[in-house]
Ligand SMILES: Nc1ncnc2c1ncn2[C@@H]1O[C@H](COP(=O)(O)OP(=O)(O)OP(=O)(O)O)[C@@H](O)[C@H]1O
């Protein structure tokens with residue numbers, strides 16, 4: 001193997017997200033227990049689990065919105081606590097509910113985001129145009145966001161979050177409320193980002209999305225990471241050859257028997 005190839009492999013294998021014994025308790029209830037995750041650069045990682053299993057809590061700790069009860073998070077090889085600002089400039093978080101500023105127009109909202117990330121004007125205009133077109137929001141950004149439908153709000157949050165070309169994109173159930181074309185466009189966009197070396201970490205209850213897109217899947221249940229790997233790894237772990245992810249998921253979360 002030559003040096004260039006070795007370097008490329010090392011870069012690919014770099015862990016851009018790493019958690020160390022990450023735990024969170026709410027008044028004594030352990031929502032996330034001793035989580036040790038490693039996500040590689042350029043990987044699309046799907047974090048799956050039943051309702052209340054700790055997915056959103058984990059994402060909020062990963063992006064620094066929620067303080068862990070114990071353990072910690074590193075991103076790009078740096079501690080999130082010690083390098084919070086640098087890290088936050090390089091990531092995006094798309095929450096499960098689109099919290100927007102209703103009294104702003106779409107344009108004002110996007111301008112606000114561009115100013116937070118100190119985006120170059122030409123880059124901003126180009127990315128804004130690309131993403132608004134991807135999500136069919138062009139011509140709608142002079143309206144107040146409070147007049148947007150749920151799906152339109154979800155989309156403007158996606159545009160705002162993705163404009164600064166983050167190195168890691170965290171998405172918590174991003175397709176909820178999106179129509180089929182927007183869902184397809186978002187999936188293609190995220191997969192394309194991984195080919196550019198960006199990393200995607202998402203939660204979803206739509207197992208088809210994980211099946212189609214994910215390089216690796218983590219399955220969490222009651223705050224514990226039960227299994228992790230490619231779909232084939234998970235099939236082997238659950239002793240279900242050729243099974244769907246749904247069967248594997250239900251078996252690994254002890255919530256149902258696989259069927260033929
Ligand atoms: N702020 C909070 N205060 C108290 N308990 C909380 C808080 N946030 C989350 N929890 C609890 O932690 C557990 C995990 O919640 P979390 O939102 O992470 O689940 P989830 O896997 O994202 O579920 P869903 O699929 O429904 O989105 C739940 O039992 C929830 O009630």
Ligand SMILES: [Mg+2]
Nearest residue numbers: 055056057096
């Ligand atoms: Mg959640």
